Amino acid sequence: MFCLHFYGNLAHSIGRTICLDTEKCVNIYLLVEELLRSKNEPISVDELLITTADGKQVAHESTTCDLSEVRVMRLVRGG
C-alpha cells in the first residue's frame, strides 16, 4: 500500500489521503502526474513539492517500493 497525503486546495479537490495498491515499483512523480491528470487537476507535477512524512524532498528517481507514504503540496505559492 502506498499513500499520498494532499495539502491545501489539493486536499479539497482530491481528498486528504489516497492509498493505492501498487504491485510494481512505480516512479512516484509519474504516479502523481497520472493521478492529477485522471482527476482533471490543472497543475503540473513541476509545480508540486513531494516530500517524505518528515519534510524531505523525495528524489526524482524514487519509487513506490522505496517509500510507503508521501506528502504532496504546491511548491510555488505566489508570483
Added chain:
Amino acid sequence: MVHVFGLWGRLLDIDLSSGKVAEMRINPMTYRMFIGGRGLAAYILWRELGRKWRDVDPLGPENILTVLTGPLTGYYPGIKISVSGKSPQSGGVVGSTVSSHIAYAIKACGYDGLVIRGASRDPVYIYVKDGDVEVRDASKLWGLGGMDLIKALRSELGKDTPSLYIGPAGENLVRTAAVMARWFHAAGYGGYGAVMGSKKLKAIVVDGSGPLPPVASMDEFTKLRCSVIDNVVGRATFRKWGTTSAIWGVGHDTSSEPIRNWQEEWHNREEFNHVLIEWRYWVKNPWADWGCPLACMKVSKVRIGGVTYLSDGPDYEMGAYLGSNLGVFEVDKMIALSAMADDLGLCGIQTGNVMGFAVELYERGVLTREDVGYELRWGDFEGLKRLMEDITYRRGIGRVLAEGTYRAAVAIARMKGVDPSEVLKYAVQVKGIGIGAHGIRSRKDYPQPIAYAASVQGGDHTSVAGLPANSEESESWSAFLDSAVVCSFTSVDEDTMIKYVNAVTGWTLTKEELYSVVGPRILTLQRVMLLLGGPDVRWDPRLHDENPPRFYEPLPSGPYTGGFVPREEVRKNLEEYYKQLGWDEYGIPTEETVRKLGLYDLADVVKDIRKELGVS
C-alpha cells in the same frame, strides 16, 4: 565581534531628523527568537513604538522604516531584502520583500540592516560605504522616475551601486507606492514607498566591500548550498518563463486571475499569453538577481506612440493587475502600464487593484465623468495611463484613489452620501491591502478560503494563511522564509531549509519549533499590532477577518462556473486556524499563548483588545 554566526548582530540606526547615526545591537537570543528580516522588524517596531502604536502615524516622522537582511542573506541562492515599518495601508506591520543586491551589500558593510527614524526637512539619500554613513542632499533627485534616478546616481557615484529608492508616487505619499530596486523590482505590499516619501528619503545606496560574517559549519553549508543549487537549476520551466506564464496558466487553467476588478477570474484570450510576450517583446532572457541560479527574470521592451517602455517579465502579478484586471488584453499595452508603474514607483498590485475598482465604480455609475474629468473604460490604454498618473501626482480623483482601495471606498461613500458598504462591496481588499492576483473561488490555485481573511498581512498573496498551521501551507512558513530572507521561488523542502539555517547560524532549530514557537511568535506579534492598528483604521476580527464580498459571488464564467466559497466554511476554518495558533475564537491571541511564546508584554495588550471589543 561575531554575535551569532551568519549575522553581525548590529544595525545602522539613522535618525533623519537629527542626522545622528548610531549602532543598534541585536543580541543573539533576539535573532534566535525572531530569526531576522520580517520577524526582527516586528520585534524592533514593537520595542520602539509598541506602547503608542495606535497613535503612530505611518506617514509621520515617528514611524520607523526597517531595511533588514536575514541569516540566509548572501548564503542562500537568490537574494531578497525585507522592508517594513508601520504600514500606511493596514496600520499593522507588513514584511515586504524585494530582490536587491543591496541586501548583500549591507552585510558586506558589516551590518545586518538599517533602522531609519525621523524625517528630513529636505530631500536626502542615505549613502553607506562600508562603515561610513552619509546623509546626502537629494534635492536634484527629487521628482525623478526610476530610470532617470538610477542614471543620476550612477553619474554622481561613478558606478552602479545597489540601491532602494522611490519614484514620484512615494514622494507624493501615495499609499500604493512601493520601495523600488533595479528599475522593475518592488517591495509593494505595505505602502513603504510612501513611508520613505514622508521621511523625504529618495534613496538608500549601499556599497559594501567587506566579507560576510562567518558561518557555523562550512562543510555542512557547502554541501547544502550545492544540493539546493542542483535542485533549483532543475526547475527548467520556471527558469524559462518566470511567473509570466501564469497570465495564461492562472487566467485560463486555474481560473483565479483578476479580470475587470475580479468580476471574473477566467479568460480564454489566446492573445494574452506568455509565448507571445517571449516572441515579440523579450529582449533579455534569462536575467538573474544577484547570486541566483534560477534566473527567472526577463526584460521586455515595447514601443507605443513613439514612446519606448521597458519592463521586466512582466511578472504575473503585474500582468494580471495592469492587464486583465483593467480589461487590457493587449500584451504590449499591459507591458507599457507595468513599465509606467515601475518608473513612477507604484506597486502594480495595489495600484491595479484601486484602478480596477475605480473603473467598475464608473461603469456602475457610482463615479461619474464630473468626478473623474474623463471617461474610465475597461481596456482604454490612454484613459488608464492618465488615471495612473493622476494617482501618482494626486490630481483630481487621483487624490482619493491615492489612498488605496479601502480608504478610497470609504471616502467615495462619504462623497456620495451612501453607506460605506455600498461602495466597499466592490473593493477587493482585506484590512486595507488589495488582494494579490490569486483568487480562491475555483479552489484550483494555492490560496485556501481563509488565505487572506486570516493573514496578518491582509491581501498579501505572498503571506497567506492556511491549514494545517504546522505545514508549508501555513503563514508560519512564509514568516520563516521572509525572516531568514530568501526568495520563495528558490526555497526547497522544509527539512533542507531548516538544516540550511542551522548550518549558517549554528542554531538547533527544528521543524516542531518552527511551527509551534518561532512562526506563531512572529505571526502573533504581527497580529496584535494589526488589531491595534490606528490612527485612522481599526480592524474588528468579527467583521474584518473576512473575504471581500466579491469572493462570495459565484464565478460567472469558465470551467469552474458557479464556484465560490461558502461563508460557513470560512468561519469554521478560521476558528480551526485560530485554535491551532493558540488564539481565541475571535482570533485574538490568548494571554497564555503570548506568554508561552515569550511575548510577555503583550499579555496586557491582548486583554485590553478583548475588553475593547467587548469579548473579554
